[in-house]
Amino acid sequence: MRQPGTAPILQVEDLEVSYTTREGLVRAVRGVSLEIWPGDALGLVGESGCGKSTLAFSIMRYIAPNGRVTNGRIVFCGKDILHESEQELRKIRGNKVAMVYQNPATALNPCLRIGDQLMEVLIEHKGMKGDAARDECLRILNQVHMPDPPAVMQRYPHQLSGGQQQRVVIAMALLTHPALLIMDEPTTGLDVTIEATILDLISELKQEFDVALLYISHNLGVVSRVADRVAVMYAGELVELGSVRNIFLNPLHPYTEALLRCIPKISAGRRSKALQPIPGMVPSLRDIPDGCIFEPRCDRADAHCRSNRPEMVEAADGHFVRCFHPGGPRKSVLIPQVAQTTEERPKGTADRILEIEGLRVYYTAQGEGASELAGGRRKGYVKAVDGVSLEAWKGSIIGVVGESGCGKTTLAKCVAGLVAPHGGEVKFLGVDISCAVEKRPRDLLKELQMVFQNPDATLNPSYPIGEAIARPLRLFKTVPPSQVKDEVIRLLKAVRLGEEYYDRRPRQLSGGEKQRVAIARAFAGRPTLVLCDEPLSSLDVSVQAAILNLLLEFQQRYGTTMIFISHDLSVVYQLCDHVAVMYLGQFCELGPTDALFSPPYHPYTEALLSAVPIPDPTVERARIRLAGPVPSAIDPPSGCRFHTRCPRKIGAVCEREAPPWRRITDEHSIRCHISIEDLYDMEPVIRA
Numbered sequence: 001m002r003q004p005g006t007a008p009i010l011q012v013e014d015l016e017v018s019y020t021t022r023e024g025l026v027r028a029v030r031g032v033s034l035e036i037w038p039g040d041a042l043g044l045v046g047e048s049g050c051g052k053s054t055l056a057f058s059i060m061r062y063i064a065p066n067g068r069v070t071n072g073r074i075v076f077c078g079k080d081i082l083h084e085s086e087q088e089l090r091k092i093r094g095n096k097v098a099m100v101y102q103n104p105a106t107a108l109n110p111c112l113r114i115g116d117q118l119m120e121v122l123i124e125h126k127g128m129k130g131d132a133a134r135d136e137c138l139r140i141l142n143q144v145h146m147p148d149p150p151a152v153m154q155r156y157p158h159q160l161s162g163g164q165q166q167r168v169v170i171a172m173a174l175l176t177h178p179a180l181l182i183m184d185e186p187t188t189g190l191d192v193t194i195e196a197t198i199l200d201l202i203s204e205l206k207q208e209f210d211v212a213l214l215y216i217s218h219n220l221g222v223v224s225r226v227a228d229r230v231a232v233m234y235a236g237e238l239v240e241l242g243s244v245r246n247i248f249l250n251p252l253h254p255y256t257e258a259l260l261r262c263i264p265k266i267s268a269g270r271r272s273k274a275l276q277p278i279p280g281m282v283p284s285l286r287d288i289p290d291g292c293i294f295e296p297r298c299d300r301a302d303a304h305c306r307s308n309r310p311e312m313v314e315a316a317d318g319h320f321v322r323c324f325h326p327g328g329p330r331k332s333v334l335i336p337q338v339a340q341t342t343e344e345r346p347k348g349t350a351d352r353i354l355e356i357e358g359l360r361v362y363y364t365a366q367g368e369g370a371s372e373l374a375g376g377r378r379k380g381y382v383k384a385v386d387g388v389s390l391e392a393w394k395g396s397i398i399g400v401v402g403e404s405g406c407g408k409t410t411l412a413k414c415v416a417g418l419v420a421p422h423g424g425e426v427k428f429l430g431v432d433i434s435c436a437v438e439k440r441p442r443d444l445l446k447e448l449q450m451v452f453q454n455p456d457a458t459l460n461p462s463y464p465i466g467e468a469i470a471r472p473l474r475l476f477k478t479v480p481p482s483q484v485k486d487e488v489i490r491l492l493k494a495v496r497l498g499e500e501y502y503d504r505r506p507r508q509l510s511g512g513e514k515q516r517v518a519i520a521r522a523f524a525g526r527p528t529l530v531l532c533d534e535p536l537s538s539l540d541v542s543v544q545a546a547i548l549n550l551l552l553e554f555q556q557r558y559g560t561t562m563i564f565i566s567h568d569l570s571v572v573y574q575l576c577d578h579v580a581v582m583y584l585g586q587f588c589e590l591g592p593t594d595a596l597f598s599p600p601y602h603p604y605t606e607a608l609l610s611a612v613p614i615p616d617p618t619v620e621r622a623r624i625r626l627a628g629p630v631p632s633a634i635d636p637p638s639g640c641r642f643h644t645r646c647p648r649k650i651g652a653v654c655e656r657e658a659p660p661w662r663r664i665t666d667e668h669s670i671r672c673h674i675s676i677e678d679l680y681d682m683e684p685v686i687r688a
Helices: 052-060 086-092 114-125 130-143 149-153 162-174 192-209 220-226 244-249 254-261 303-307 368-374 408-416 465-475 481-494 511-524 541-558 569-575 603-611 676-680
Strands: 010-021 024-036 041-045 067-076 097-100 180-184 212-216 229-234 237-243 313-316 319-321 352-364 381-393 397-401 423-428 448-451 529-533 561-566 578-583 586-592 661-663 669-671
Touching: 010 052, 024 052, 024 067, 024 212, 024 237, 041 052, 041 220, 052 067, 052 097, 052 180, 052 212, 097 162, 114 130, 114 149, 114 162, 130 149, 130 162, 162 192, 192 212, 192 220, 192 603, 212 220, 220 244, 229 244, 229 254, 237 244, 237 254, 254 541, 352 408, 352 561, 381 408, 381 561, 381 586, 397 408, 397 569, 408 423, 408 448, 408 529, 408 561, 448 511, 465 481, 465 511, 481 511, 481 541, 511 541, 541 561, 541 569, 561 569, 578 603, 586 603
Parallel strands: 041 212, 041 229, 097 180, 180 212, 397 561, 397 578, 448 529, 529 561
Antiparallel strands: 010 024, 010 067, 229 237, 237 319, 313 319, 352 381, 352 423, 578 586, 586 669, 661 669
């Protein structure tokens, strides 16, 4: 934070950045001013396309060839780097200013060992050589809590997990003890447990190195964990700047308020499943209006806002806002109403849509661990799903949560028929579907659909959007051939896209728009069961809220049953009626959603809850971190599979014997050696 008598490490003054494109001039950043001091962490938040990354790359002088700074100053350590030569910039980049990118795989050379890449930084910037450089690399890997640094130095990037790759990139950035560290979405796509560990690491290193930090993210919960101050950016402009407490507890700009309303909150209760997305989209930056740029989406706007541009003013000590009506009364906003699905399970067997009993899905093992097993008398197998049982009832929404590699997606693919089971039974609408999809009865195909995590992988880039949605309508004969186009347009309007999208290609759509198309296509045949595999991953909070509301609306309209896979427990809390917690191919807890978010819970569920980023600085939580990565599914631990990481391990019994299922209520069960009485004595993880 700012200390009296100290100069800021970074001063950005009235910065403007533009890009020249075939469609015209794009004014990506306009009039941005901010300061960061030693030991200060500034969080930069906003939707995609608001200019956050452009601002970061401008500070690094990494703007694309078609971009240029048209106005302003960027003063770093007392020097305006906009006037520095390329030779001087090379001395600054990676040395005094370091950047951690969103995808660590793109920042690491796949052809070089980790040790060679780390040592190159010290050789280039510090002139160190040989053993001295190696020792410093080992020291910094220890500081970022990398297990077995000497072994990591000998590995290639593909031999590390995503969380380990991100730690290597952070270590690389800190090797030269930079004065400014820029982090651009460094935890996007990581599991909540890994994300929590990385955020702890960032907070720890910020204090230890006294580094100034610019942390860019669209996840406000993450920003509330690592930042001291928050800058909210919209359409190339800063609209609000203040302390974390002021921004999250007393937001003044309507855009900041709208962002916070989009976020599902575990501590907020579950009175309604629907969220309130921000209407409209981020406007084009090619034709900037004269008035307030947020006016078309604002619930406080008036005629004055349409014709006049607000300036950034200090509304309170250290709290700045760009608005004519800061903190003013809002107009009445209609919150989408979505009927709650009943919490009481139907008792009739006809309402049981899906029955999974003892399901096992194994893959033939490959790699180092596999070769050791395969060298013996038996083959090595990855036990992706190992003895899972689950029921889904008509109209219910079941969430499946757990870390990456726990078998969630494999379970969904097996139910969908994309992978064949090795054992167990799967019944859908009373029919055994324990086989590949091509062997299933044709009349069942339309009743079971799937929404994948990445819509790009399921949309043919050569075909228009209308054809992508029309295909299941024709295949399943949902409507007569003459009505197919009208039905496609109706579905497009239902997912808030409109008739003009009918002839567009996937490349002309944003990520959120593509996911809406995927949802429209999945529900086109009016299926009985829809499997959703991380459909909100990596989307902006406003787009997430809109997609979540669409899923709820379609689910209620058609009475569809859904299985929703996610590692975001706050979304699961908002959406689902029941939750299954999965670890290393097995369920460790099953129960109604409300029951899983308060004691008693499985120690793994407890750790997942502790890692959830919550955008509220007043919420207190227990700090529970899991040691090490998820064990190999080729040779899972004996006894309780969680015992190698469990903070509540009670003794050797956890290593010897598989834990029993302990029935808490008729619907809530926990698979653990800990007694029910001790489980009830657990302290709540999250407290408001």
